[in-house]
Amino acid sequence: MIQISYLDYLAIEGGSFLHRLSPGVKILGIGFVLLWVTLLRSLTGLILLYGILLLLFFISRTSLKVLPLTFYPLLFATLFIFISHFQLHFILLVFLKVLSAATGVVLLLATTPYPFIFQTLNRFLPSVFVTALFLTYRSMFILLKVLEETQHALYLRGGFQWKHPWRSLINLSNAFGHLIMTGINNSEKMYESMRLRGFKNRIHYRSD
């Protein structure tokens, strides 16, 4: 999850043609990739799609550090192949669909700053939903900071050890409890400051 900030950094600092492309076009592109992934059932077509996405990944000079993120969904796809009788064709089909969709999404995130994505979504999604999305995104960075500090405290209290499962569960729960309590306190302060600035269920972006 720490990679959220790294992706954000890549999206803001990058200067490739994909970075310069309008967020609307890129979201449309992702829609096209997902449509292809959903409808296509031929291995050749999926290999071609994955190849194109990998090519875009390297052309946009996206850091290889985020490539493993695209493999993460394979972990969950593995569970699904138990449904089949481990047929090679089915496994390849599922894995290629997963890899293509994940690479497309990571490519979008690594080349488009979040506020621009939210701004585009704001045009066709209810403003309350986009505001909630924005506040969640902002809160994630606040809580990540708290989580980092809490991890030190957790470590000093023994951290998570399989030798002492009950003690470890209490430590983990206290850490989450602390995270939630700090989050709630912060949200109350955030609400007060937002009200002072005239917040009414909608966040306005620079181009609004």
Added chain:
Amino acid sequence: MSHIHLPDGILPVWLWGSGYVLAVLIAWLFSRLIKKEDLTRRLPLLGMMAAAMVLGASVEIVPIAYHVNLTVASGILLGPSLIFLATFVVNLILALFGHGGITVIGLNTLILSLEGILGHFFFRAFWRISNRIIPVAFLSTFLALSLSTFSMIGVVRLGVDHYEELLHTHEKKGLFELKLLKEKTGHEEHEEEASEKVNFRRFMAIVLSLGFLGWLLEGVITSLILRYIYRLRPELLWMIDKG
């Protein structure tokens, strides 16, 4: 484990499409039920709880690859209407990181919010019987998670015909050729048909056995978290009822 970790392109279009339609309809209904001032006041809290849920999903307990959902804790703190919006947001963000596909956001929202809403009502119902926070929170979480896991299995079950189609996609081309080469006996055909069928029982067995461990773990963690909140700021657990 109680939500669909399936990536894009596996579930049939009609299934995930209906998930989106239903989720949007319920979201619209809930947005009519909640007061505007109440929504404004609670949006930052919704953001924080949704962020905590996203962070919870990123902390995996390694040997069984389980992550905490925090949906029941969030459901108790946010209430039924806002937990629906929160799970929508959480699923969208998680999907952007490959945790479940973008096409299944609607279905995942329905399943996860069911968990939060059930947890909310179970907690309130059990609290009337006993005022001991740990057993009440544990039981509410365990029941909510088990019911939402069964609903997830039910949703995946609806797409079995589609998985069978996917399984046999590559065989369609060679089907005619195969029949010319060899004529099968009735027994062989029956055996082959059985082996080609989607093995849903195996899927259920894996999900339920891993899920059971998950329900226990989440139950313990949620009850300890709620005990922590109850000790420091008990009013937060009943904020929804007071408005």
